[in-house]
Amino acid sequence: MRRPPLSPITAVLLLLTCSAPAAAAPLPRRPPPTGPEREMLDEAKRLLDEGRLADARDIHLTLWGLTKSASDAFRVGMLSFRLHDFERAAEFLSIYFDMVGTPDAPKIWVPPGFKESYELARADFAEARRHVGVLDVRASEPGAAVLVDGRQVGLSPLPRPVYVAPGQHRVSGHLAGELREVVAAVDAGGERTVWLTFPRARAEAPARFPASKVASPLVAAPPSSAPNxxxxxxxxxxxxxxxxxxxxxxxxxxxxxxxxxxxxxxxxxxxxxxxxxxxxxxxxxxxxxxxxxxxxxxxxxxxxxxxxxxxxxxxxxxxxxxxxxxxxxxxxxxxxxxxxxxxxxx
The missing domain is CATH 1.10.287 (Helix Hairpins)
Structure with a gap:
């Protein structure tokens, strides 16, 4: 049986269907807050309405430790800026930027009005950055515990620089029983790279003997526990x-x-x-x-x-x-x- 020819409209629709790109995967979104989290958010909002910014920030710090969400990092950073805690403001706003991306290329789902809040956070971050210094701590070996003025800031390699008050700071690192410590000074708005150099672990090569004396290595019997x-x-x-x-x-x-x-x-x-x-x-x-x-x-x-x-x-x-x-x-x-x-x- 002869098939009827396709109409021009049908042909165009098929062409558009085949050439259209696959739908982009939905961006990750923060799960709805649990009951206790919702109560903490309501309490933080009440404290904020009463002007108790420090108490509200403490609640969002606790929520950040539980959820590690971009919204909590944003609130901690913005409240810290209003409290003139510029070090913490710069730290948490930089975390927020890493998590959300940009308005043109967001990494997670963002609500309407995201661009305005993002630009406000950028302005606060730039102002906070003028009051603090930046220590870019780098270790020669991964996995070293890095501390600045006795406060642990992470394991090497650090994902982001450390924001500190202007002046001298004690930067130390611990790795496999080795301690490295450097005193670094930084100005407000300045940046300094600090290196912590640890000895590289070397695998011991097996002993080799001349072929003329020993053609194959000796095989020792399994060790037994010797008396005292x-x-x-x-x-x-x-x-x-x-x-x-x-x-x-x-x-x-x-x-x-x-x-x-x-x-x-x-x-x-x-x-x-x-x-x-x-x-x-x-x-x-x-x-x-x-x-x-x-x-x-x-x-x-x-x-x-x-x-x-x-x-x-x-x-x-x-x-x-x-x-x-x-x-x-x-x-x-x-x-x-x-x-x-x-x-x-x-």
Missing amino acids: PALRWWTVGAFAATSAVLATVGALSVLEANDAAEERDAAMGRAQWEVFHCRPGLPACDAYADADGRTKTFTALSVGAFVGAGLSAGGAVAAGFLLAPEAKVRVGVVGTAPGVGLSFAW
């Missing part, structure tokens, strides 16, 4: 000291046992001259019995002391080896032949 060195030496020292004391006691006991044996033998000879049968009460017999008892006692004591000394010495040796770190085995290629290295650490 102090515990090891205290244990070994205690065993060694005990062994030495017992050996000394044994030696002294041997000497006492020998002396007692000599006295016993002498007493035995005297007893044989006095009586034929030794009995208690006779001086020679009592001396013999006393010397014989001491001989046996010190003999037994010396034997026990020497045995204890030997055991303590063995304990010292065993503690030294048992509490020492484990042996580390390293396997690698030395020269052209594989090899195994065994090392002990004390």
Whole structure:
């Protein structure tokens, strides 16, 4: 079936439809305020009607911390200008300009009459700028905490300059335990760039060895937790000291046992001259019995002391080896032949 030709009007409409650009995406818009936010806005308006500008600004500062909206930045900046707080006025109006763009190219949805309020904010910003100085703080490394006169203003790189009163200011930066501090002076309406230079972090390169000596790196066994060195030496020292004391006691006991044996033998000879049968009460017999008892006692004591000394010495040796770190085995290629290295650490 033959299709009817298109009419001129239909053709023009189709051409316009195909050539028309796609509708621009809607600009982001601030969500409606919540109940508590609406109450704070109403309270700020009431305070503003009563002429309590500082109190109204404090409420908008609180709202700015909650919403980070352009309207709250605008109100804080304009109220600060009326309070002659030119530093805060310049700071928040610059934030407002960054967020909204320009009347010709807005970044967010703007209400009717935006151009007039924008031009008023521009005029107030220019006047505030005449009363303050600008510090353009730059750090050599990102992520440094930047402070001006002890007040943290952000992390490097800062999104915008810092507006300060004319005079000298202490600019500091903290990064990875490093502190950098500069004293900078700026005049009203002037600008100064402040640099905070931090050491650049360097990745340590792996050690390289000549190919003639080592063809491949050594592979170490997984590290094991070593005992406390102090515990090891205290244990070994205690065993060694005990062994030495017992050996000394044994030696002294041997000497006492020998002396007692000599006295016993002498007493035995005297007893044989006095009586034929030794009995208690006779001086020679009592001396013999006393010397014989001491001989046996010190003999037994010396034997026990020497045995204890030997055991303590063995304990010292065993503690030294048992509490020492484990042996580390390293396997690698030395020269052209594989090899195994065994090392002990004390």
